[in-house]
Amino acid sequence: MSTISTDVLIIGAGNAAMCAAHAARGEGRSVLVLEAAPEAQAGGNSYFTAxxxxxxxxxxxxxxxxxxxxERHxxxxxxxxTAADYARDLDKVTGGRNDAQMTRTLVSNIAEDMRWLKAKGxxxxLLYERQAYQRPDGSYLFWGGLHVGNTDGGEGLMRDHFSIAESSxxxxxxxxxxxxxxxxxGAVTGAVFEQDGSRHVVRAFSTVVASGGFEASRDMRAEYLGPHWRHAITRGTPYNTGTVLQAALRLGAAKGGDWSSCHATQWDAGFDDNESNFEVTNRLTRQSYPLGIIVNREGRRFLDEGADFRNLTYAKYGKEVLQQPGAVAWQIFDARLRPMLRSEEYEVPGVGEHISSSLGELADQAGIERSGLLDTVATFNKSIDTRADFDxxxxxxxxxxxxxxxxNWANPISEPPYYAYxxxxxxxFTFGGLKGDDKARVLRSDGTAIxxxxxxxxxxxxxxxxxxxxxxGLAAGIVFGRIAGRCAAS
Known part of the structure; x- marks a missing residue:
């Protein structure tokens, strides 16, 4: 067993991990990053984002x-x-269960910290294809509070991170x-890791756990989220198995946040290789659902597709689908709505898709109960309040x-052909993790730092x-990653 020494050890190589690495290196410390994945699959869940x-x-x-x-600017x-908008959205979607101090830290630092990363490369x-629809006069109006993203998405995000790391x-x-x-x-002094069948030791003055949650472990999902979560698809990295979280808990670390819930979205059920696909990445998500309706096997709707901008609902609607018969549902659109769907998601080669000139035949193709779908669509169409204009x-x-x-956004499903996805x-990712303080130090249950x-x-x-x-999520990775790296370096 060989031994390596470094000032700061970072476990994981996603967005938060690399922000911690940049920050620690910026303080003049030697930094070693342990990445469980091979180089071609590195980057954690961050690689799979937009x-x-x-x-x-x-x-x-x-x-x-x-x-x-x-030129569209x-x-x-x-x-x-604003910071008030940001805090209000966090409070709204979590039902007030978000940590108040962490929220203040996030909203007050994110703008400066993104410019810190910009200066590094x-x-x-602006996310035109995801956060704005073109208006009839050719202009664009951004909505939902989410306006900025990495050039080339998650792949560009991690490419830039690794380039910055290499140069520094x-x-x-x-x-x-x-x-x-x-x-x-009582102090953490490094970690043991396995590589190519051999065990090695890293000795470090400080260790940063940035190895993600436990969403890729079916056993931990069943234990903390519930037995039915074994049937969910791991849409991101298969390497986030909670191993280091468990190691920290064994040393007395306290649990932080909600270990019983997670980020889960609607995911293509018809694509042949739809789990941890490093080629297609996030393009198997289906996020144009606010425009149409969603039905289960019985042809029945079971949620409010237009409750809010999809930014504020999509991460909880995967759970709603999981609870339906067979853990499957279908997004339904007609010919007028189909051109508005995101092309990068709904036109992926091999996408799960059913098309028919009649709703009855569409139901038969997809495996939806015909009478249920026909009744649902008829009732839905008749109930639309047409006094408000669609926008x-x-x-x-x-x-x-x-x-x-x-x-919101209720339009009749009435013009063939019809589409079912x-x-x-x-x-x-899972929402529960380790409990930390304002310096990102991991705390014990008695509130003292390890x-x-x-x-x-x-x-x-x-x-x-x-x-x-x-x-x-990426914003929190930036802010708390930078804090963890700076504090670990000091």
């Missing part, structure tokens, strides 16, 4: 120093998104799975007064519960 990052700003003018130039309206752009002298070991945390006299860029109040209600539950141990990213619990605002 790179969307929720940031406070004062409108487009305040973002031009951050985002790539685009002159025709774009980007409403300001990270690239950002951060060392990354791939296929290096941490299995144990080392402890002496996908705002919560338009165009509701379908049926059960369950559709609060099968979806299941794709789990992204010397030498820090946490960030999905391994740090407390910010989310049941749901989260889209783009706040």
């Amino acid at each position: 790179g969307a990052t929720r940031i406070t700003h004062e409108g487009l003018g305040s973002l031009k120093d951050l985002v790539d130039a685009d 002159d025709r774009s309206e980007v409403p300001p998104y 990270m690239q950002y752009r 002298g951060v060392e990354v070991l791939y296929r290096a799975r941490a299995t144990e945390l080392l402890s002496e006299k 996908p860029n705002s919560k338009d109040g165009r509701a379908a007064r049926t059960d369950p209600v559709k609060s 099968p979806v299941t539950c794709g789990i992204t 010397p030498g141990l820090f946490a960030c990213g999905e391994a740090l619990g407390g910010l989310f519960s049941e749901n989260y605002p889209g783009g706040s």
